[in-house]
Amino acid sequence: MAALLNFHVPKSAGMEQIARLTYESAKRKKCMAGDGQICSSTVLEETFYITSKKNTFYRVKLTEKGLSLQKESNGSTKTETIALNDIIGCRCMCSKKRSADSCACRPGASKIQLRVVESTENFLPYDEYDTSAYLYIYAYILKKARVKGARRRERTTITLRFRSFDKYEDNLREASRWRLAIKCLVARMPVPKMLMSPTHGNLESLLNACPGEQKKLLVLLNPKSGPGRGRETFQRRIHPILSEAERHYDIHITKYPNYAREFVRTKDIYQWCGILAVGGDGILFEVINGIFERPDWEKAVKELPLGVIPCGSGNGLAKSIAHAKQEPYDPNPMLISALSVVKSKKTPIDLIRIETRSQIMFSFLSVGWGFLADIDIESERLRVIGGQRFTVWSVARLIGLRTYKGKVSYLPCEKLPLSESNESLYEQDHIDDGKISHSRSYGDELDRILRYGSVRESRSYHDALDSNSNGAESGSNDFDDEDEVITESLSLETEKQSRHRLDSFYSATSRKSTYFSAGAMSSYHSVNESDGIGQCAENTDNRIIYGPPGKTPALTAQLPSTWIQIKGNFVMVHAAYQTHLAQDCFFAPRARLADGVIWLLIVRAGITRANLLQFLLGLSSGTHLTCSGVEMIPVQAFRIEPEVNGPIGHLTVDGEEVDYGPLQAEVFPSLATVMTP
Structure with missing residues (x-):
């Protein structure tokens, strides 16, 4: 469901009142509340009406913290806010002009052919019967699921319909001001005051001023x-x-x-x-x-x-x-x-520099020898079943348990970094003055795919129209559900007696515009293209590896006395530098993305199958570290030296098999950068 809001002004308003965009950023100074806290200033504000519900309207405010929706109905008021951190983008759209060949009245015309909306950045032809400009705001709200403690993100589309002017370009100018302000706030950039002023009439400058990644x-x-x-x-x-x-x-x-x-x-x-x-x-x-x-x-x-x-x-x-x-x-x-x-x-x-007898490489996840490495490599034959292959092969390796003889050396951490707070990073910036209900748009193929991902199905605008026409009164119980302000069938539009009421809401349900409008700017390179890369790139032994030089002794050199050595038979030795080895494998609970620590887990021979089974069952929750016979050691570097004459197993780096033999690893803190939510 896409909540549809519409830009509205009184019919008696003059030009100054028609613009009616309250820009308070000119008063950029912060207001001080009674408790001494700083309030966020309003950037844009407007009132939108809903014609399907009497005495109901929304005061929509864009502030430096998010989009506030204040619903007023029959004297009752309720406010919800979409946090700025949850908004990922917004786009201006219009109804596309239909040619004679695509006339909706021609024989065989179907509803789906009317659902055409195009981006308006380049002044596309528009439907002369609908001069409205539509602003689509896309957000993914953090919601609490019905199951206690569970959370999920749900997609919300808020549609603001601007239709106060008789010309489309004038309505687009108002919609573009909101778009520019939202994009600036999301990008953490100053909102240009001059362009926000209602007296600024240059539409081209509004469209071109939106920030965005050029590459x-x-x-x-x-x-x-x-x-x-x-x-x-x-x-x-x-x-x-x-x-x-x-x-x-x-x-x-x-x-x-x-x-x-x-x-x-x-x-x-x-x-x-x-x-x-x-x-x-x-x-x-x-x-x-x-x-x-x-x-x-x-x-x-x-x-x-x-x-x-x-x-x-x-x-x-x-x-x-x-x-x-x-x-x-x-x-x-x-x-x-x-x-x-x-x-x-x-x-x-953190990245880890790995050295073997034949190559040097950099790792971001883990190094394995023994039990888990065997499962990872040998289960490749079951790749077709996805992640379940690990479970199936774990049973096989548990029955045919192997041990490996060798030596493990490590340089222990002198001091562990302080643990990060368990407080959600999201909650630090989250606006908690309300919760907005989630909705999804009609005809959305993506939503049907995401149905199994805890996203609820909802009715479309057209479904709501059909139900209302059959006698269902919308808005009779506006505030019965205390957790929701925007209902699944909310539709708002301006009452304009001088204009023919054309149902142009198909524009809000366009699969093409909503999900493929950026496709023209992106490029897809097929597997048949010749891009100049050699067709045989599997031999990695003779590659030249740059990167930071190692600070530990070479793999063939003797280790200093500060290193601790363990000799004997091992069921497994596994080093991790991230919390999870897989989606359901909570391997190193104390790990951080950049803590400068390698978490080295050692299981020696002699552990019972019962304890090893308990170890496997505890991997999903992190309780495997409490099992008898399991050691987790924070280190800065380590070396694995399998016995040459012993059983031949598997050595893996990030799940990729490497030469079976001596291997040395050393951590380089904060060496790379990853994209995070």
Whole structure:
């Protein structure tokens, strides 16, 4: 449902009153409340009416903290606010002019053919019977689910219809002022006072003044990650959100292993504003190591933040980012990861320099030897079933338990960083003077896809019209539900006796405009294109790796006495630097994105299968660390030396298998930057 609000002024108003945009930013000084707290000033304010409910109207205010909706009905008042942090974008639209060939009255014309809306930035022809300008505001609200303690983000579309003037350009000018102010506030930029003034009539300057990222995103997509639906997932789940936020991109589909690594290493990546890896943890591993194979790696890691869309089986980093920012990841991982991209927030992240006998690489997630590494690699044959492959193979390895002989050395942390507060980062900036109910628009293919992601279905504007025409009285119980102000069938419009009332609300339900309007600015590169990258990029042994030099002794050198050594038989040795190894694997609860710590878990031979089963069952909640025989040690560096004559197992780095043999790792705090919500 898209809540539809309409710009309204009294019919007796003159030109000064018609503009009636209350711009109080001229009074930019803060007002002091009685308790000494600072109030946010109002940037724009307007009253919108609803004709389907008598004596009901909304006072809509745009402040420096969000969009306030004050509903007044029969003397009762209720206010809700959409926090600025929850708004990802807004767009101006108009009803497109229909040609004779697409006349709605011609035989065979269907409703769906009328749902045409186009972006108005370039003055597209409009329907002469509807001079309204529509402002669509897209937000994703943090909501509490019915289950106690559970939260989710839900999509809300607020539509403001400006129709006070007889000319479309005049209505567009008013809508564009709101759009400019919202975009400036979302981007944390000053709102231009001169352009907000009702006396400023230059529409072109309003349209061109909106802030936005000039460069596109580079999207590298692995079509075979996880169950193999990466392309479909991106187009139907991620592109719509990028479109709403007007984040344009160039997408390249990977063609073979290490394609992304070669692309990042050889291309002019500074033409993009960031790199978005769509797939599992493997494609991000390729991107990171491609960056460190560039002589200008320092500039690359500084200027290009990394984003990840979880389409793989593990998706450990995506979950770790959401966990660090207290975002409800599990109900809808795609949504939270997409919001990380469009909100343009950046957070430093630790990287680990890995050295083996044949190569040097950089890791962002984990190093494994033994039990969990065996499960990760050997379950590849079950990739088609997705993340469940780990569960199935865990049972197999538990039955056929293996141990490995070798030596583990580590440099313990001298001092652990202070734990971050458990207080939600979102709550610090959240406006808690109200909760806005969530809604979804009609005919939205994306919403149907997200239905299983805890997003509720709702009625459309047209459904509401149909129900009202059948005798259902809308608005009889406006305040029965204390948790909702905007109902599922809210529709507001200006009462204009001199104008023919044409049902132009199809514009609010356009799938094309809402979800694909930014597509023309983005480019899609198919797998058949020749982009100059070599067709054989799998051999990584002879690559030149740049990046910061190691501070620890070389892999072949003797370790100093400050290192602690453990010899014997091991069931597993696993090092992690993020909280989660997979969406449901809460491996290192005390880890942070950039704490400068490697969390080294050691399970020695002799642990019972019962304790090991308890360990596996506790991985989802973090209680595995309480199991007997399990040690978690915070370290700065470590070395694994498997016995040459012992059983041959698997060594993994970020889920990718490396040569079985000596391996050394060292942490580099805050070396890279990731996109976060």
